[in-house]
Amino acid sequence: MSRLGTLGAKLYRGEVGYDFVGKRKFYYGLSVLITITAIVGLAVRGLNMGIEFQGGAVFTVPKSESSVSQIQEDAENASGHDAIVQELGNGTVRVQVSGLDVKQADQVKTALAEDLGVAENKIAADIVGPSWGEQIANKAWQGLAIFMILVVIYLAIAFEWRMAAAALIALIHDLTITVGVYALVGFEVTPGTVIGLLTILGYSLYDTVVVFDGLKDGGKDIAKQTRFTYSEMANRSLNGTLVRSINTTVVALLPVAGLLFIGGGVLGAGMLNDISLSLFVGLAAGAYSSIFIATPLVADFKEREPQMKALKKRVLAKRARGESPEDASPEHTDGAPQPAVAGPRRSGPAGKRR
Template sequence: MSKLGNLGARLHRGEVGYDFVGNRKIWYGISILITITAIVGLAVRGLNMGIEFQGGAAFTTSKTSVSVSQARSYAEEASGHDAVVQKLGTGGLRIQVAGVDTDKADQIAEKLADDMNVEASSINAELVGPSWGEQVANKAWTGLGIFMVLVVIYLAIAFEWRMALAALVALIHDITITVGIYALVGFEVTPGTVIGLLTILGYSLYDTVVVFDSLKEQTKDLTKQTRWTYSDVANRSINSTLVRSINTTVVALLPVAGLLFIGGGVLGAGMLNDISLSLFVGLAAGAYSSIFIATPLVADLKEREPQMRSLKKRVLAKRQAAAQGDVAEGAEPVETSYDAEPEDATPAVVGPRGQRSQPAARGRGRGRPSGKRR
């Protein structure tokens, strides 16, 4: 842990780091590929909507020795519809059949009791109308739309419109990937899924806002100097908050992973699967987008401004002049690294820069017999 803390301190001071912004095209390409895969999965397989959204009946049995596959075949034979069967932690089964009414549900329950050799009273039937699921879906979409509008307005006021736009792109990126993976995995979409999707929006924005706040602070009066471009400072902001982002993401993922792999996978709690998968994928996608998508996108948008383009030209010209001056003096090219800057200086940035000029005192006393000053 001490090594991780030392690494975080060195990243914050700019002594080490990775050029996230410089390699942004790689991250854009990876994100586009993942997003396209998610969209294709969503278009081809579609979402497995639960009975809460389609309407139907859910039958819960007491502890039984009947397997999931056997129960599925019994339910499909009794109802004439596809059935979804989940093993419960109590040893019982939850059988869901979409598109059945009250009269048919009673017949299905009796037929299941005969096939499974259990008492009819031990099978609990619950009916859900499709109108209820439609109301939930409509309210979820409304809430999502209002949330995004408020987020864009707040970020535009607190930071600037470019950061608001980048955060919105990151949110859409995270939601698309999460929904696409849901389609590929085939997990059932329930109200728990909707809760998970709405919850990850806040987590997705958390790391993004932290980086944006650091970037806003470090770019004050940026055009008054000629050492760093906007992309340089953006890269420094990512590196300085990198360990913090990793720590918060890992801490958030651990309990969610416990719900997904132990609660849902081992214990067989279906509702835990629904909410934990959306949280797990959404948290991971949110951490990725805040580092690899949102901030590099802000740098791209910001450097389209005339002031930032002019600053970049001046910085690059100064670096080139410094490099040419070193070569003219016969200095051997060496790789330079960024030393920690004084606290009152412009923050150091990880990335390539020109060689430092040699001290002006080099060559003093040359040509004199003793090499000493007279």
């Protein structure tokens, strides 16, 4: 068995682990800091909305001796607006200028033909109205709202309302970070970006639901025992699915990283950035939130229940009396204690292990 497989088996059996739930306040603070940074970036820089949302014109210019920077300068001088220029695979150049009507687009087309030394009829011009983008945005918001409602209802029925609330907070966390990254890096927001944002919601929930399923099974008769508190049981469930969560996230991130860094960066296919950045950031944020946010939040919610408070009091009291040596903590991978170890143990008269 590989080292990763061996580690996964030990995590599943509770022989080793990391105290995610016990250190939740640190990760809550880190998440708040990241979220505030994203919100500040969104408020200060704003989103670079694509032409589909602002309206404007897209010119397809045939291959010429002019460089991309020169074409961009000519387009901006002719239109008075910022221009986005991208080289296409067939040697042509795509020039996108927002905020142009039909008359202004004709003027820019004529000016580009003169500056680049090409026939005006060789330049294709497409006018995009902002109403189409507004319709897409409205539909996206409606779809997002419906999705959130259905997720909360399903999780509340399949699990319980505390898990539904934790999952909803994690989803909002992921979306906020992704949108904030778009504002900070200045990537253009297009319909592809909207599709990417909606797509990551499912990925974000995947690991969360897997852990919640373990929590549901482990919490059925938890009040009838005195070995673990609810937080300790939640931490064990989280460690048991940790390697699987990491594996599925890495496998999902690899092709998206190829689109973002190779396709969009090295090969210059800038349009791939529209969807690949949202997928990449959203997948990473979703994996983080399922481990460090969603499950610890459920533990926090549950520990406030009178029944779980009473359980915690009994467990700690029993350990203080030295009556539960089988619950003593083994060594963790990080040196932190964990409440369970596989295998039988015995205790001496003074409560010490033999």
